[in-house]
Amino acid sequence: MSSNVYVEAQMLIRKSIEDVFKAFIDPEVTTNFWFTKSTGKLEEGKTVTWEWEMYGAKSEVKVLKIIENELISTIWGEPSANVDYEFKEMEKGTLVIIKSYGFSQTGEDLLKVINDNTGGFTTVLDGCKAYLEHGINLRLIEDKFPAK
Template sequence: MNHLEIKAAIQIAKPIQEVFEAIVDPQKMSNYFIAKGSARMETGKTVTWQFPEFPDQFNITVLSVSAPSAIAFEWEGAKDHVLKVDMQLQDKGAATVVRITEGTMPNDEEGIKWLRGNTEGWANFLACLKAYLEYNINLRTGAFDYMKG
């Protein structure tokens, strides 16, 4: 059976170190993605992310951080499935390409549901990261209020 894997990418008009810091620093990430994070993403740490729209908290087990070009972590990316997320940052001088891979899940109904939802999630993460870094805008503000209880 084939397995499903998410891939998403975007170019951000900011230097790689600035993009990297916006991902690993929970104070910066709270300006575009999470409501709060328990700690900076560092190799071997488990951090907790709280999203503004949902009461759930998500534990992120940081597998490796290679500043400023790579971050890898595991989380429960689908119910009862611990999945690996790889973030690769490519220096383009005044810009940075961010590539995200998450996976894998079986190519079945559950896997397709995960693929659809998390692909949308990572595309949103990348768009929010770009809007925050390039224009100082938090795209998530109010965007998912319709999902609250």
């Protein structure tokens, strides 16, 4: 049974909607601000594996739907949840909204997932903004939980 709870993070990225959308579809770009490895580009109906080598972690990502320059709808994580990436053209760039929902956890476990998702997706958006606008890989994901 999934809850009605959802997490939302958003950021204006001062680049064209085409460039920002590509940043989430194409691992050649995404690996500069999020995961370190991917088995391929996101395509509707396809499942890819994202890897965070510094943590020895990986996740199967199933792509449910893609609307070019508007939406990427996925399901991933353990236990899995839906994650949608919405793209809206704005006067000064592109607004990216990441929504995560369909959680199976309850109580304290649900609170932890909400916290992790909120912080994690905010970090992803911050890293994407720095990379696309300024060409800087801030290494935010790598440094979020540094090894001793």
